[in-house]
Amino acid sequence: xxxxxxxxxxxxxxxxxxxxxxxxxxxxxxxxxxxxxxxxxxxxxxxxxxxxxxxxxxxxxxxxxxxxxxxxxxxxxxxxxxxxxxxxxxxxxxxxxxxxxxxxxxxxxxxxxxxxxxxxxxxxxxxxxxxxxxxxxxxxxxxxxxxxxxxxxxxxxxxxxxxxxxxxxxxxxxxxxxxxxxxxxxxxxxxxx
Numbered sequence: 001x002x003x004x005x006x007x008x009x010x011x012x013x014x015x016x017x018x019x020x021x022x023x024x025x026x027x028x029x030x031x032x033x034x035x036x037x038x039x040x041x042x043x044x045x046x047x048x049x050x051x052x053x054x055x056x057x058x059x060x061x062x063x064x065x066x067x068x069x070x071x072x073x074x075x076x077x078x079x080x081x082x083x084x085x086x087x088x089x090x091x092x093x094x095x096x097x098x099x100x101x102x103x104x105x106x107x108x109x110x111x112x113x114x115x116x117x118x119x120x121x122x123x124x125x126x127x128x129x130x131x132x133x134x135x136x137x138x139x140x141x142x143x144x145x146x147x148x149x150x151x152x153x154x155x156x157x158x159x160x161x162x163x164x165x166x167x168x169x170x171x172x173x174x175x176x177x178x179x180x181x182x183x184x185x186x187x188x189x190x191x192x193x
Contacts, residue, residue, distance in 0.1 A: 022161050025058045028069060028114070028146045029161020030131050030170065036111040039161065040175035044121050049080070050171070052117040052131060056148065056158065059112060063105040066149035067114055068136045071096040074129030077171075081118040097136040101149065121171060128173035133160055 032038045088103030135143040145157040
């Protein structure tokens with residue numbers, strides 16, 4: 001009986017790790033939940049405040065000493081606040097570029113929340129908008145990709161979650177696509193002039 005309870009507890013503890021959307025290692029992306037399984041929202045109304053979690057998923061290292069990430073987003077989004085998830089964080093970046101160092105390391109998990117942004121959505125339900133991450137300007141490694149600071153001062157560029165997403169808009173766009181049956185004539189008509 002004790003073995004069964006121990007197994008159930010381990011399974012329950014591991015379930016949040018199974019929820020991470022992106023299967024690749026060392027990826028940073030924006031999500032709408034802290035477990036990195038919700039990366040798109042539909043039906044967001046005007047004047048809605050949205051938490052956007054910047055999350056490192058599937059890290060191949062155990063400790064994180066800082067990060068660099070830049071933000072780009074649509075004109076109907078306004079950044080109204082941010083919180084870095086390390087008590088001893090220092091951001092030396094400016095504007096939408098965050099260059100953050102930690103006084104004490106953050107221990108990583110399957111989904112490590114780096115920071116929470118509070119965004120105000122000013123558009124309507126039928127106006128899609130984007131939210132994208134990039135490297136900082138200037139960047140310590142690669143201006144196209146975020147970077148993480150590892151032990152011994154090693155900087156490593158990460159992948160971007162947007163590289164693996166099949167849709168361009170995070171808010172009020174189409175979050176998933178349904179397969180539709182098409183006839184050969186219907187497909188050919190797409191290419192006729």
